[in-house]
Amino acid sequence: ATGCSTKSSNDATGTSGDDASTGTSSGPVELKDGSSVKLALIPGGAHPYFQPWKTTAEQDKTDFKLGGVTFNETGEWDQGKQNNVINSLAAQGYNAFGIFGVSPTDINSTFEDLKSKGFAVGSLASCPAGDTNSADFCLSTDVEAAAYKATKATIEAIGGEGTIVHLTGNNVDSNTQRRIAGVKKAIAETNGKVTELPVITDIDKDLQTAQKAVADLLASKGKEIKGIVTTAYNPAVAAADGVASSKLPIKVVAIDDDAKILSGIKSGGVAATVTQNPVGQAYVGGWLLALLGSKQCTMKTPGVIVDSGSFVVTKANVDTYDAERKAKTTELQKDFAAQLSCK
Amino acid sequence: MSAPVSETATAALQEPDAPVEQPRGGRTPWWANQRIGLLILVVALSALFGILRPAFFNQQLVVFPLLRDIAMFTVVGLAQMCVLSIGHMNLAVGRMAAFSMMITGISYDLWHFSLYAGLLVGLVAGTAIGALAGWVIARTGVNSFVVTLALDFLLLGLIPLVYTGLTDNAAFVTKPPGMRELRNYSLADVCIGNVCGSPAVPQLAMFAVIAMVVVGWIYSRTKLGRELLMTGTSVKAAELSGIPTARRVITAHAMSGCLAALAGFMLAVSTGSIKATIGEEFMLPSFLGPILGGTLLAGGFISVWGTLLGTALTSVIRKGLDLLGVGLESLNIYLGLILLVALSTDRFRTVLSDRQGVKER
């Protein structure tokens, strides 16, 4: 019987009854041998959000001495294509997969396929729709919570009163539905002080569509609106720009921390943005997948869902929020250690 | 049979020394046949990819999903081919698939239908919506491009309304028994005695085979198929030959809708759930397969095999590039270029065969 070697193995609180021991809550589990693990990080398609994954994947490789890593965005936002990419990678020897499923309602089937072939699978940055998660774990932003936080930030920026509007992406995506719910929840809590115009969906396909929708909105309703909360990339860029050029006193709260949006925060064009934790997802996810893929550990409760955190960034903390995010990442690793049972 | 033409007239008409008019086509050498050209291309590219990446022949992880894809897109191509046969287009193939799967989804979710009963309901819905498009075209005489485009927008509006109204996640996730098996099972799960099929061939492909056989049979053997092709060649001449062209227009679009529904079902089974975005990716492949395979955009000539091979060509190229690890920066560039080069060589063969004094159809 092999004991579990952790950084703080003297801490005995995590020892369980069976012959495997768990990691502890005070530190991450040490990976013994990553060389058998070939890790694939697979976003849904090309999107600025996933760009940190690319560098983090390399980080994973050096930190955990993995046998190989790849970052493959050729799924092009089509579940069928993404499944093909995953299968092709599997055929080439990749055995641990961190996946952003294109279609939250379909991705469990993909996870099940991979699991049945003995691969380690993590759902990253998005969890399957519904109550079950067939991957080993899901490490993702709680989109409803993020939308809720963004709305809270918007309400705060407009002084707690007035009309706001929510701009978002594909209406028939379960994540969008969750975002809409998050926004509604925050507004409901104001007891009618803040009202919401009908949500504008389906404008994330391209920048011009978003820009046109924003311009039309500002032209027809610009005087009523006090705040705009966006939960998709192109609408965020378009709203920041549209409001700035219309010179209306409207507060825009954006999503993510693409360079374009951060510069908006700094210049004051964007009141706040809610950033997520892509680095944390890729790093902690990669570490977990390595542990699972090398068969060193298993999840105590397969399919556990963990929030990777979302952070409100304003002009005040625009230079420091990354530290907060890094702290969260370390904490995530610790939390997960408690969820593992390792050899 | 009583001959309407008497011996004397026949004798007058048959001039013994009148020249026989040679067909312009003459004899086409086998290597100039478009279908065979495609087959050679597909095989050669597969071999090339196989040499570069032996994993290309991995039965479960590469060939199985590849065949599943080819099967589905072949059905999509057949759906477009049916309307191309009468010289029309169906820009709403994808949305028709989404619409019929929506009905199927409702039948699973709300009425607890079995897998195949739901499929049947979907096929009927697809047929109906296709027939509707055909009916509008036949009645108004408006270009099929415009009618199906408008219908596409209409359904694009309707479908999300239904999904957001009926479901929480904008998808029907109820899986009737058998769906998971259909997704994963291959011929290896079909055994006669001790002999089992290949694990590389997905069972889902049987739908494509059935569709190809039925559609192929309709076009080659039945009156309906012939009348469709005649309508495609010349509506005027068809009408003046007693073919009910309006009804044939409706039939062609109904067939298209039905096949679109089948393709939607195959997509739903192979990805996992029934959602509003089903079929969004169908439009371009639906044209690509048949047209690469020799089906005429103008109508009047189709090829079921060609549709399969055209679809296979694009799927194989994409799969090969996947395996070669071509990143998104280069993937589409290579995809487009290979397609162009492959087709230019095809064209080159035709020219070469023309030089030899024959001309391909």
Added chain:
Amino acid sequence: MTLFEASEVDKLFPGVRALDGVTLKLEAGSVHALLGENGAGKSTLIKVITGLYKPDGGRLLLDGRPVAFGSPHESASAGIGVVHQERNLIPGFTVGENILLQKLPTSRGLVDRGRIRSEAKRWLAELDLDLDPDLPVTELSVAQAQLVEIAKALSVESRVLLLDEPTASITPNEAERLFRVVAKLKNDGRSVLFVSHKLEEVFQICDTVTVLRDGSSVLESGALSDLTRDQVVDLMVGRVHEALTLPPRTVPDAAPLLELSGVGTATGHADVDLSVRPGEIVGLYGLVGAGRSELAKALLGLDRITAGEVRVRGEAVRIRNVRDALKNHKIGYVTENRKEEGVFLEQSVSRNIAVTVWDRLLKRLGRIPGLSYVPKKAESALVADYVEQLGIRIASAEQLAGTLSGGNQQKVSLAKWLAAKTEILIIDEPTVGIDVRTKDAFHTLIWDLAANGLAILLITSDLPEMITLADRVVVMRDHRVRGEVANDHDYDTMSQQVIRLIHAEAPAPA
């Protein structure tokens, strides 16, 4: 003086030697006829001369100097004008622009509309044609369109003018006008090449003749005055061509199969009375545009009948479409426009013939109703039967109809209605653009069909053909029946009677 010469020209198409050492000489100040059966290579020769096809052998000489035209543009610049056999006007353009399309007048980089108008007027005037140059060509009648094309050919101020069957779709009157222009060109010292299947015209206007047979010239620049009609025909056919003799035929005294009384249509027919008995050929004569084809189409339900009554076998009927006419009334319609309406050019001969009879051939598959197929064997047997009966010359039944000559296409178009076992047959302009021999064969065939009891309504603008075949001639003008003449098969008396009917009254107000 030889203006233009083509010598030893060869042209190969995949599988066909369309021209085989053809020589043609065009003299200044003369009109030269180019004759030959369908598919002899007349149009091909014209296309070679005008740079549309590259010859595979031989030389072209203009004014004795060798020339090679890479495109129609070059030949036009060199002074060769042409009216092709196919219609070739641009639908969206005006009459004026179509006439001057080959060299649109410009001023300061822009198309000069004023000059288009004035120049087009000039060319139209040459043809005594009073047409507004700003009229879109889509509003022209067939004959007017043909005349515009002739004006277009004149507009390049050609020294050599090639006319490929220019009279196929214009009235005798308009043809006369064209001939006057040709005569004027001839007097100006230009050279005209004239292709036609109407030998009367050829003898009327041409000086010399070249005859093609199977792609080679069997007579080069013979003087027409030295030749008789029969000699020319024999040359074209390649052996002694016997004059057509039709066996006597009597019309049985039976009740009419098809009867129209007081029929009016949405297109403007009024008070049309007509009847056809079994075994009878009723001719419907009129000038182009008299409304005969439109009457036929209205009969078949393709246009609305607004007044009167149509009776088939004594019963008043309302025919909805061709299918209805075929299935329920056994009426067939051989259209005048064979390329667009008569045959499916891009389909096999076999399908073209069997299209009306698939219903009859169907074999059930299994027990399920509606599941049936067309047995290949029965289909090819039927097709082979008609191919043989009508003497359709093809290499195989799978050959595309579009690759056949006009005459054979017309036979295919007729075959499908014979195959359908119709009892009433409307035949519209069966021999337009068809050579002498095939024409005779067609006449025998139509005659024979009537002898076998078919009721035939024959529409034709070819008066000799009408007089050869019809039992009665109904004359139409401006969508009305102007009278009826019993045919005595004597050309002189008949033609006088018919022409008199046509010009009898002033045309009805539009």
Added chain:
Amino acid sequence: MKSLLRFARTTEMTLLVIGVVFFVFLVIASHGDLLEANSLRVLLQFLAVPVLIGLAQMVVLAVGQLNLAVGAVGGFAACAMGVLMADHGVPVPLALLIGFLLASLAGLANGLLVVLTRINGFIVTLATMTVLLGVQYRLVGTRTVDAYPQGLKSFGSYAVFGVLPLIFLVALAVAGLLALMLRRTVPGRQLLASGGNPIAARLSGISNDRSVIIAHTLSGAILGVAAILTIASSPGVNKSIGGDWLLPSFAAPIIGGALLTGGSAVVLGTVLAAFIVRFVDTARAEFSLEPSWVNFVVGTVVLGSVVLGQVRTRRQERRTVVKAPDAAVAGGVS
């Protein structure tokens, strides 16, 4: 007078009436707000690009071709200009010129490929679309490029009298030039002749190949202008630019009365159709409509206007004798 009557029966007239009625309705619904300078400016600002992409498609439709690569050509050119200015410091006019030339070259390549390989234009433009999408991604990746000089952006947002956006005027100017070219220049007339009846055009000494190449190149050039207007008026350019151009590019000319078989020059119709589609957007914002309903309305409008047009042409067709030969005949001479 006669030509006036003829105009009254055209698709353009129908569209004009629909457009005016729609606009008046919107003005009333917005209680006159729509007539404010700012609202009008926004309305017109976003008409520039749709008008141009509609025209880019119309030109190729006029020769009986189609161009699936409209979005890819435009997006690629816009991104190329953005990258040149932001990453390589190329001066604005030069970068715009290069972008415009690149788009024109892409169009030329389409035309040459169609003519030289004789592969169906559908497949050729599909292939070039795929390639250019790849190039566009390679150029900008997932970022939004916006670090180009402010001057360009102020050009993009400048409006004459605060109402007429400069970019809209540019689009109108392009439409005017195109109309002039198709109506009054020899290459333009030849292009339409090739589309209207290729055989007849060939028999009249017109090179159909040249017409096809000119049409595709023109299409590329118009897309080049569209790309310039896009980069000038957008907050930045990224890989999504051009992603939504395909369907509108077909919708505008076809609603405007273009025939898929070629031969029709409907510049005014295309512009008017773009207006109507734009009014739908405005209505969406005005009534806070769900996009689903908007799609529904667009579908209905398209169908409605074309059915109307069809009824009219049918009435005219009764008198029609000369028609474009069908494709079967078109194969005859080659």
